[in-house]
Amino acid sequence: MENVLVAGAHGTTGKHIINILNNSKDYKPIAMIRKADQKDFFNIKNVETVLADLEDNLSQAVEGVDKVIFAAGSGGEKVVEVDQEGAKRLVDASKKAEIKKFVMLSSIGAGRPEKADQLKEYLKAKHKADEYLKDSGLDYTIVRPGTLNNEQGTGKVKVKKELESVGEIPREDVARILVAALQNTTAHNTAFEVVSGEVVIEEALKELKK
Template identity: 35%
Template structure:
């Protein structure tokens, strides 16, 4: 049940990898450079060099699921948003399909459903996320799409919600996202589902079903 973690060097990606290692869940961290790879090697984590804008196929060898938590980041422009958040996610979906992977778990965004309602500077990112989600849903790959709200660096509570009405706010800690992803990875019966994710009062087991 090895899962390829695309975007492993990101803030959510690293936290997920640490949780997966602690839980003895097999994974492979995909990173772009040897400098990024050092963090994973120091912790005895399996990693592979690959690039969403370049050679990618080999990273999937021996994996049966993929987790996409990559992002172009706030310091880049719309060009990288298109290449990473949209085209990169689509390339991963194509490879997941061609290699017969059992699931593609996508980290999307809460406002991706309606990009024009997002703050103006975030609209290109939300539009890319919506297009990538729609592509995945129509690609024929079993999927789970997780849509976190506004991300914080608060510590994990292990308690989440699946709507703004339930949560009373639109925020979720990266640590709670990582914990929810670990639950999803370990629950292969969940397929072709979408979930909003916010800080709340329920465990992932209670909220994501």
């Protein structure tokens, strides 16, 4: 069983990730939290927590960790400090700890932020974080979902390196994709965009190899 650190575990998508990992026979989740009062939510689920801040030293957070999912976000308040530099800081710590795989939650359009009409600064920050991960030498998968919603997941998606248009996708399905990408051979060293679609998640990820 592999230990998976989830940065952003207390967020809406993060909680879905924790639940999926917690019900898995392959992974043990470790919830990275920024505030001590967030512990109770995870204690009830018997999920281990580690107190760490993306704007600070993260070496302790990755101790004993096999793989990492970065699902943190500043909600638009600190895009450079958290979404960009915080992600880079966790990449650095993961590299030192010889993490086996780093799965990054990014955003649709982050591969081409210069074309964005909206959220340009956010997409620039995500782009820089993604490129930093690509250049790190770590095994990685970068997941770039469309607009997130809180509807029940369908387990079916449309995946492409670059989609023609922005669509929506439930957070639950994004969480499933992030967990599926923990497999070493799944979407290996690949960045892709994803929205709701007609193809089962596991099959859609296999299509990326072709």
